[in-house]
Amino acid sequence: MRAIGEALMIRNGKDIADGAVIETQVCIVGSGPAGITAAWELQKAGVKVTLIEGGPDSPGSALDPTWPAKSLLYDGVADGQFAEAEPDFLIRPYNRAGGPWERERMFGGTSAHWGGQSRPLDPIDFEKRPGFPGWPITREELDPYYAQAAELCVLHGDDFRPETWAEILGAEVPELTGFDTTIYQYLGPNYLKFAQRTFDGVTIADSAADVIVNATLLQIDHEQGRVCGLRVASMDGASPPKKATEFTIKADYVVLACGAVENARQLLLSDVGNDHDQVGRYFMCHPLSTGQVISVGGAYLTDAQTRLMGGKTLVGNRPVTWQDENGVRVSGRFSPSAEEQKRLGIGSCWFWSNYGQYYFEMAPNPDSRITLADTVDPVFGQRQTHITWLLSDRDEATYTQTTQLFKAAVEALGGDVYCQSWPSVKQGLTVNGHHIGTTRMSADPQEGVVDADLKVHGLDNLYIAGSSVFASTGISNPTFTIVTLSIRLAEHLRGKVGAP
Structure with a gap:
């Protein structure tokens, strides 16, 4: 590794000679949390890693004339549920006041705007049940890796039990009939942005990994069940940008880590892994209502229970937000228990004390999907994205059943709950930044895109990282599991x- 304090060794694709060939053991495409984590772990073990990123090495803004390529290359067609609430989803800022973007195209990816909210998926999320296919792995198999992820993310350990946190905070665990009290940890501010943060004292750019920005994947060349090369191009930085150079990367193993939208698009562009028409299907998210749709009145929690849900401890007689020496904070949520989810045939959701928005687990829907648009981008001439987001009757049942369950539980404790109707809630739902599915994990190639090791079915050396491999969304924010x-x-x- 390079010494701390030396200049960052990030290469720009336009400085790589046209026609050059780069050879490496593992090439990772995409520099968000998925790509950087994999690159860090591999180079630490002495593996020769090349990490490429299509965007620049630092964020621009929607008005930055240097990098308009984000909107040019990410544009396309968004319909279905998007048509009413987010027709510009593919290129929109994450909030309409301007940046950060729903889909980041820069070194560090969406860790640039990640809030750090972390919790493992629940055991039920991996189980097969009506409307949910199950994963070919179990939560128990992931537990050792969740422990490693908690250490990498510098969380306050990997214990998320509410009883543990009630003891830490000097608080009490609420008992709400039909619900589990779940605890989320939030990364400290120094560990959020994966491109800038340090791992064992160095950033990924200071490590042995070869990081190349302004390096857009154009084509996955493959033959006889193996990827034999990646065609990669750079842009010249003009406004609007044009193609500058094109070069080839030859790797023993390739990992796509471009996010759920782009992972699917890249496979479709190269006609890879789609023997059973599974690539792009099951686009999911955690739909979030626009504004307050649930009103909670009356005191149904004790002060000590309220403090657990708010992540507060007592200093004297005053409740104060708790955080550890690394800036980690916590908060609580109410989610329907696994037993209730199975009994009612629904997904999970959040209720957050007196918080009025609704956030839930979307059921897998094969018609909610990504395909290729008929239009092409103006920089590289590649087909753009056509994304269709569709909800199902099971999503309506999740909303209806969970709100009724919550209302009954709160009223039993002396509170009161009012919920808007599903049609009024549905018309304002937004994606909320979590893009899930499209290359889901499955034991059977006819039911998904990657196997339990994240290898694309039918190819020996192509893998996919990120939440596109999730077979179901669960209710936890996806980045910690990524x-x-x-x-x-x-x-x-x-x-x-x-x-x-």
Whole structure:
């Protein structure tokens, strides 16, 4: 590794000669939390890693004339549920006041605007049940990697039990009939942005990994069940940008880590992994209502229970937000228990004390999907994205059943709950930044895109990282599980290349 304090060794694709060939053991495409985590773990084990990113090495703004390529390359067609609430989803800022973007195209990816909210998926999320296919792995198999992810993210350990946190905060665990009290940890501010943060004292750019920005994947060349090369291009930085150079990367193993939208698009562009028409299907998210749709009146929690849900401890007689020496904070949520989810045939959701928005687990829907648009981008001439977001009757049942369950539980404790109707809630739902599915994990190639090791079915050396491999969304924010799966993938690839 380079010494701390030396200049960052990030290469720009336009400085790589036209026609050049770069050889490496593992090439990772995409530098968000998935890609950077995998790259860090691999280079630490002595694996030769090349990490490429299509965007620049620092964020621009929607008005920055240097990098308008985000909107040019990400544009396309968004319909279905998007048509009413987010027709510009593919290129929109994450909030309409301007940046950060729903889909970041820069070094560090969406960790640039990640809030750090972390919790493992629940055991039920991995189980097969009506409307939910199950994963080919269990939560128990992921537990050791969740522990490693908690350490990598510098969380306050990997214990998320509410009883543990009630003891830490000097608070009490609420008992709400039909619901579990769940605890979320939030990363400290120094560990949010994966491109700038340090791992064991150095950033990923200071590590042994070869980081190349302004390097857009154009084509995955493959033959006889193997990826034999990646065609990569750079832009010249003009406004509007034009193609500058094109070069090839040859790797023993390739990992796509471009996010759920772009992972699917890249496979479709190269006609890879789609023998059973599964690529792009099951686009999911955690739909979030626009504004307050649930009103809670009356005191149904004690002061000590309220403090647990708010992540507060007592200093004297005053409740104060708790945080540890690394800036980690916590808060609580109410989610329907696994027993209630199975009994009612629904997904999960959040209720957050007196918080009025609704956030829930979307059921997998094969018609909610990504395909290729008929239009092409103006920089590289590649087909753009056509994304269709569709909800299902099971999503309506999740809303109706969980709100009724919450209302009954709160009223039993002396409170009161009012919920808007599903049609009024549905018309204002937004994606909320969590893009999930489209290359889901499955044991059967006819039911998904990657296997339990995240290898694309039918190819020996192509893997996918990120939440596109999730077979269901669960209710936890996806990034912590993305990091967990990337640690597990790096371990698998170390074995493949013979590294310790």
